[in-house]
Amino acid sequence: MTNADFEKLVDTSDEWIISRTGIKERRIADADMFGSDMASNACRNAMEMAGCSPEDIDVLIVGTVTPDYRLPSEACVVQEKLGLVNAVAFDIAAACTGFINGLTIARPMIETDPTKKCLVVGCEKLSSITNYKDRGTCVLFGDAAGAAVLAADTNGGGIISTFMKSDGRLGELLWQEIGGTKNPYTPENVYNGRDKLIMSGSEVFKVAVREMSIASEKVLKDAGLTGDDISLVIPHQANIRIIDALAKRLKVDKSRVFINIEKYGNTSSASVPLALDEANRQGKIKPGDYVLLVAFGGGLIWGAALVKW
Numbered sequence: 001m002t003n004a005d006f007e008k009l010v011d012t013s014d015e016w017i018i019s020r021t022g023i024k025e026r027r028i029a030d031a032d033m034f035g036s037d038m039a040s041n042a043c044r045n046a047m048e049m050a051g052c053s054p055e056d057i058d059v060l061i062v063g064t065v066t067p068d069y070r071l072p073s074e075a076c077v078v079q080e081k082l083g084l085v086n087a088v089a090f091d092i093a094a095a096c097t098g099f100i101n102g103l104t105i106a107r108p109m110i111e112t113d114p115t116k117k118c119l120v121v122g123c124e125k126l127s128s129i130t131n132y133k134d135r136g137t138c139v140l141f142g143d144a145a146g147a148a149v150l151a152a153d154t155n156g157g158g159i160i161s162t163f164m165k166s167d168g169r170l171g172e173l174l175w176q177e178i179g180g181t182k183n184p185y186t187p188e189n190v191y192n193g194r195d196k197l198i199m200s201g202s203e204v205f206k207v208a209v210r211e212m213s214i215a216s217e218k219v220l221k222d223a224g225l226t227g228d229d230i231s232l233v234i235p236h237q238a239n240i241r242i243i244d245a246l247a248k249r250l251k252v253d254k255s256r257v258f259i260n261i262e263k264y265g266n267t268s269s270a271s272v273p274l275a276l277d278e279a280n281r282q283g284k285i286k287p288g289d290y291v292l293l294v295a296f297g298g299g300l301i302w303g304a305a306l307v308k309w
């Protein structure tokens with residue numbers, strides 16, 4: 001969907017969306033395509049790139065807040081689609097931070113047993129929980145999936161340091177109030193759009209800039225590095241102004257920050273792996289480079305991971 005498409009839906013403009021968010025287009029999955037389909041496609045591409053087969057995968061971790069079902073988990077659905085017969089599969093509901101939390105959980109599994117291979121995925125069908133009558137949120141979100149295979153590296157690369165944090169007191173700044181056991185779906189709630197994502201954008205914005213900066217500085221400090229050592233920052237793609245503010249605080253030139261928000265909008269847990277994959281396939285990451293991944297999302301929850309490629 002382009003910004004012009006939204007001009008027909010709500011009271012907005014291409015100029016407002018680009019200047020306030022940096023977004024020009026987002027991808028919307030067809031009605032018969034679900035998170036597990038997108039995740040499976042991303043996983044197949046990741047396994048192909050890593051040169052491994054479904055039987056080689058020991059752990060599948062899926063970050064998502066828009067699973068196909070409540071039960072079984074999205075990870076078990078993807079496991080079945082891919083034939084990961086030797087794996088344990090489980091979900092993480094950490095919104096936009098799901099992929100980074102997945103990396104953080106997979107890391108000690110591989111450190112403990114270097115023969116293990118972990119597949120970490122972020123996938124979202126955010127169009128299914130977007131209120132297309134609310135101009136404050138509908139222009140932001142898109143559907144996507146991204147995946148990575150993690151394995152022990154004998155050349156000195158790896159996940160160097162990680163940080164995770166959340167603040168449940170701020171949960172109602174970005175939430176889906178209706179649809180759980182506490183407030184089930186009713187015709188009235190659905191009619192009023194209360195079953196969709198609700199966000200207090202400007203408040204989330206301020207916390208996002210502050211906490212993504214703190215998380216980034218923490219993983220750099222733990223690794224004994226500074227912003228100067230980073231070859232590429234891959235931030236969660238929620239808003240170009242958040243990314244700009246983060247780069248400024250970290251004193252990292254924009255040329256070392258990967259941005260693809262204009263094509264996809266905010267894809268929550270898929271955002272970081274999608275950007276990581278694009279950056280990698282475009283040859284922007286070389287062996288030995290330090291890459292900083294950082295994300296922030298509904299929970300509120302945030303985290304960072306410093307990777308030596």
Ligand code: UT7
Binds near residue numbers: 016266
């Ligand atoms: O991924 C998880 C984390 N999520 C985020 O990090 C998102 C963080 N928040 C944001 O990115 C921004 O807050 C938004 C893009 C959501 C909104 O930008 P903003 O600069 O914070 O705008 P605002 O909410 O303060 O609204 C400013 C004005 C309001 O009008 P009035 O009250 O000043 O007349 C809004 O009604 O902009 C209006 N507005 C719009 N106008 C045209 C809000 N959405 C739109 C729109 N088109 N789509």
